[in-house]
Amino acid sequence: MDYLANAREVLQCELKGIEALIEALGSNSSAVVAEAFPRAIKLMQNVEGRIIVSGMGKSGHIGAKIAATLASTGAPASFVHPGEASHGDLGMISQKDVVLALSNSGETKELADMIAYTRRFKIPLIAITSGQNSSLGKAADCLLLLPPATEACGATRAPTTSTTMTLALGDALAVTLLTEKGFGETDFKVYHPGGKLGAAFRRVSDLVKDHDVLPLVESGSVAAKAVPTISEGGFGCVGIVDEAGELIGMITDGDLRRHFGKDFSAHTVDEIMTASPLTITNDMLAARALELLSSNRITALFVVDGTKPVGILHVHDCLSDGVM
Template sequence: MREAATKFALLPRDAKAAAYPADPGLDADFGPADDLMVAALAVARQIEGLEALREALSGELGFALARATRIFISLKGRLIVTGMGKSGHVARKLASTFASTGTPTFFVHPSEASHGDLGMLRPDDGVLVISRSGETVELSDIVAYTRRAKIPLVAVTSARESALGRAADVALVLPEVVEACPNGLAPTTSTTAQLVLGDTLAICLLSRRGFSSRDFTSLHPGGNLGARLKTVEDLMHRGADVPTTHHASTLAAAIIEMTSKRLGVTGVVDDEGRLVGVVTDGDLRRALEAGFYDRPTSEAMRREPLSIAGDATAHEALAKMTRNRVTCLFVLDRGRPVGIVSVHDLLRIGV
């Protein structure tokens, strides 16, 4: 992308203007074509930074990440994340990600730590410090405190020989990158690398902990994400609300059952109460057109009905319904229907 952006930058101004006509409301000397060039170069530098990070993870940085994972997965206390300036904003985001994926975490501002918040750290905690230079003055007190209290310290920095890099139990040393800023100064590519490395550490901890979608649901009960992760068991109709018809009963009985339960479907059960088929409103219409009104339901049912586990997520239920072009799924217990979930149940909660 950077090569393409550079080639674009070398085009004559009239060629660029032909591709992106000037906006009369903007400075004629710096039009949309120039904006495109700047944007393309900025994105290209970010991509190059991530490519460098991926390459570094195949070497020493990868081994350091594994050591950091072992330290944090064994903590009996919490993970404390800190940083100053732009790195501090990244640290706040990462603290939220760690906490939401099963690692009890909170952010401590380094300046506040120097004014009493060091008391928030306990001996069984661990600390993750983020600083590109590794020489941020505001971090000195919290770093020194971890050394005195023998609290595990992991650093994310671009300077191995910095004060932070030397003090840390594990230094996650980021590769040198070019900032996306034209001046090479504003933290952009470097903060992207910090964020991605921190997210990678969170995923390593999640994987090591065996953190499941159900665990995720318990920590994300609100919003669209919470809705998608609710389980079928949370949403399904139960007991007398589950439409079922005996296989030997007539279609007239199936119509009554389907109408009273208002789900557009009824399950067909055998003498043992096991689900052996399903009849939809479409199946009923076709059967009635063929004169099956007084015939057994078993003659109109679809065999091998679809079902889903009660602990499946709402998202998984919707995907299965969409894939099979059905609007309801039965939940079985040893072959017997104990619940049913419909697409309307899923849409109502915002899946």
């Protein structure tokens, strides 16, 4: 067997399903899903409670992922197993919720009690299914009808293309909701404090606290004063401030090495400093600050409020916190 050819065949089959879904959602499409998608967004956007996602088997696994994606992007959502729902978990669904039910055939018997529950208590029901005339399709207030597509496993018709299409449609719902709500980087960070995603959205203020004592010397001071200040500060640099406390320059240990041999007692810090140094602010993304450190081949940057230094970000602060 040509394993790679078989893999490509599977992916091509699933790709055709996605392409059919894209075509069905076209702006000029008369497909059922194109008409229903905006209504589904409005139902989910205006829900007072939570978006309850449910499905059985493979659809259940896809549903759990959709619920997790919705929740992580600012749309309160939970997954409720339809089998458990019939044994008490229907109580987890309130009249302020909206239910998103997944079933490729639309005839999943385990969903029957949940469907009946939504009809009894007038809870909005959104369905993702290929069965327009199925029990689920007919009961739904909003039918997101999947276009016809061939399962990638033709021999068994195991859920493959259909689950890929369902997952993609769920992502489309989540991202559209995110965009409509104006959910941005700051909001995203609240739901993703850990891992690489959390690190990517950290701000400089998350890594650097205001320092009581910064390595600073006054403009006009003899250069020799910068040496112990750099050593004691531990950041490999010293900031030069004017009478108003505004940062006007910076000296690094590299600057001192480049001026090695000079009589530092005979020169001022102004003569060897880098004037108008590169600075950052507390609200800058830490990843952007790290990029500035890397591209300029420096190890530390002063954090300023206006033009006054309030802290220092060292490259180790970024790396130790997982910012890449």
